[in-house]
Every structure is written in structure tokens, then in C-alpha cells.
Amino acid sequence: MANSLSDRKLIQIDTDPTYKRVAKAIEEAIMSGRLKTGDKLPTEAELATQLGVNRSTVREGIRALENSDLVTRVGGKRLIVQVPQASEIARVNTRALGLMNVSFLDLWELQLQIEPFAASSAAQKIDKDLIESLSENIAHLQENLDDDDMVIESDIEFHRLIAQAADNAALVLISEPIRQLLFSATTRLYDAVPQARHRLLEAHKAIFEEIKRRDSRAAKHWMAKHIEDFRRGYEVAGFDLTAPIPVNLRMQERFG
Template identity: 25%
Template structure:
């Protein structure tokens, strides 16, 4: 057993060192909660930086950083010489602003294709398993309709129609959870992959294989087989990754 310098026994640590949450993040959370809950109304002027600093018992710098973050999220407007004003508190618009920030964050931090697809598998695979277990008939019908559109696009050899139906297929699966946050996060992943999806949609063989894999996912969902559904989705992503890597390699060769 460890002992202190004066010989007293020290008990075993069961918590480890706890890092105090950053002051700025706490201020952002409190103001954000006040805006989204309606406690702080649209058009309302926030107290001055000095007043907020006094209320929170912190320095003005932390308040200034928090206000800038809220302005970037589209929740307040900072007007020089006038102060900070609440400009909206509707959750749907807030989600849209947040989604744009997430997309910018991914670009700035150089998220790789592998990172994006790994996240897509974790999120998409979980939702597919839930859908297979719940048997949401309305959602299954919407997914089936997007698959029919993919098949029609293949018959017409239309890359644009196929790409749209392909994207709608995956969004219909995610939207079945009826969770706006999950839908928003997944939509950002799809947006990042859109350039590659458009290019793969111009190859009839890739279209045909993708439709076959989509059909297997749908049949597994209809059967209520969560394991089969997840496996089918994983297989589809592995296939997609192989196609995407080929496209990236071809693009690199063209650029060199």
C-alpha cells in the first residue's frame, strides 16, 4: 500500500484524476439551453459581457469566446456597439446550422474516406438492426419505393436518377428512426460521399451490384432478421469502399 511522506496509508484510487470542464463550454451550454428552451426569446438583448462575466464569476474572455461560438451556431447576432441579440430559437433551423458546422469541421480536420465509412457503418448498421426488429411497415414501404426507383434508373441507364434514388434509399433507412439528430448526422456523411456516389452511378455494373445488395438489405429487414440485415449492410459498405478506392485512385492518376 502506498504511503504519504508522513507515513500515513493512502487508499486505492477508484476515480482517477478528474479534469474540470472548460468554463467557456459551460457558458455556451447554459446560454444555448436558455435560447432553445425559449427562456431567452428571439429579439432579446443579452446582458453585456461584463454583466455576464459578473453573473458567472468568470473573466470577460470566456464570455466573449462563448458568444462568438453561439453566433457561429446561428443562435445570436453580435452587433458592434449594440450588444448580442437572440436571433432564433427554433430547433429545426438550429440543427441545420449545426450540421453545416459539422461538415466544415470534418473538412478542416481532414477526415479520411475510411473514417467516414467507419462512422457510416456504426450508425447505419445500428439503425438497420433496429428497423429489422421494429418492423416499421411505413418505413419499409418508403425504402422499397426508393429501390424501385433505382431499378428504373438502371433500365433507363440514368446516372442522375440512380444517384438520387441511391441517396434516398439510405436516408429512408436512417429516417425510419424518426430521430432528427441521427438523420442530420447521417445526411452530412452522405453529402461528403456524394461526389463519389455520382461517379459510381455512371457505371451500370456498379449500379447493378449495388441494387442487388440493397435488395438483400431490404429483404433481411422485411424478414425481421437483425443479424442478416446488419451483415448485408456491412457487405454493401465493403463493396462500396472497394469501388470508392478505385475511383479515388483513378482520380489521383488523372491529377498526376
């Protein structure tokens, strides 16, 4: 039997605290385009008048937007609309993935799809500046091959540069948290499998050469081999592919 009209919730009331409703109203203006990147927000007094709340409530709502990286202060005073920084998005998403107990295998399966695509696209779109940056990255890796932290740092930066060279903003946002959490799992890899660092260097050199030659098919092939080798190293080290990866906050702060 159908519910009577009186039993149905025809009207929903927003029961969020007032400061959250203030934040939502401003966020909606940003996401709809009424407020654009670089625009100054009205003053607290103006917002209080427009929204019919007191200034302390506006201040709390703005603080929530600052924490979301949607607005920032210029000179410590006026607030402007900004695009959230990729690094901040990655930091939040990396921790979310960690709290969801994702495993090495979960992320590796995605990486096997994403990184070869990035290498293929980079070979087609890379510019001279990024070619130079990749060359310097490989030189830095070669000079610091016995320093585990430097190896991890160079590895993260190498893949980050390739994602940038692919010139695809969605790729950068999607791949960065996966990369950060996956490489949290490598902190003990090079102690357990010392030859892995040398294989890493040779793979980076091969991928770079194909990208520099603008051979997208070969770059994709070498990147796939590199990612598959990453898994083999993890297996040789005796690590559990299905165990949750703990978020390494120290490493995230240093390399994120």
C-alpha cells in the same frame, strides 16, 4: 521554482467583442434551459436593457445566433428559440470534414460500423410509413438506374431513411455528414464501374426485405456486405482510397 503569485493569471477577462458576449449570454440561457425551444426572445430593446448594451450590439449578437440556427424569426418579426436543423448541422460538418482533408478510407471505416447498426435498429423499430418510403425509394432507383445523379440521390435517401427508421437522433446527426461527403466521392464511380449501379440496386432490395421482415441480424449482415462492396467498387474504379475527398458543393446543395 514556482511562479510568484503576481505572475499567475488568477482572473481572466472576456475580451471578445461585445456582440459576441451578447450572443454567448443568450446561448447560455438557451443551453441551460432557461429559454426553451419555441420560447420567444425578449425584444431588442428589452435585451439591450437587461444586458446593458445598445440595440445595435444586440442586433449583431442575434444575427450570430441566427447564423448558428439557434433562433429564427416568426413572420419576419419576433425571434423564437429553435433546435438547429439536422440538414444545417450536416452541411457545416461536411464542409469541416472536407477542410480537414479526410479520405474515403477514413469515412468508409466509420460507415462500416454505423450503417449496419442503423439497419439492425431499423429492422426492430421501423413503422409502416417508412416501410412505404423505402419501397418507393427502391422503385425510384430502379426506374432511373441510368441516371447517375438520380442513383446518387436515391442512395443518399435510402440510407437517410434507414437512419430515421432506427429512431436514434444521435445516429442521424452523426451519420448524415459522413454520408454526404462519402457520396461526393461517387460522382465518377458509375461511369468507371457501370455494374456498380446494378449491385447497388440488388443490395438495397436485400436490405429492405430483411428490414421489412424485421430480421435485425440479416439486415445488419446485408448492410455490411453492401458497405464492403462500396469500397470494392471504389478500388475497381482505380480511385485512391487515401486521397482527401473534395466537398462537392453542387451535390451538397442538391442532395443535402
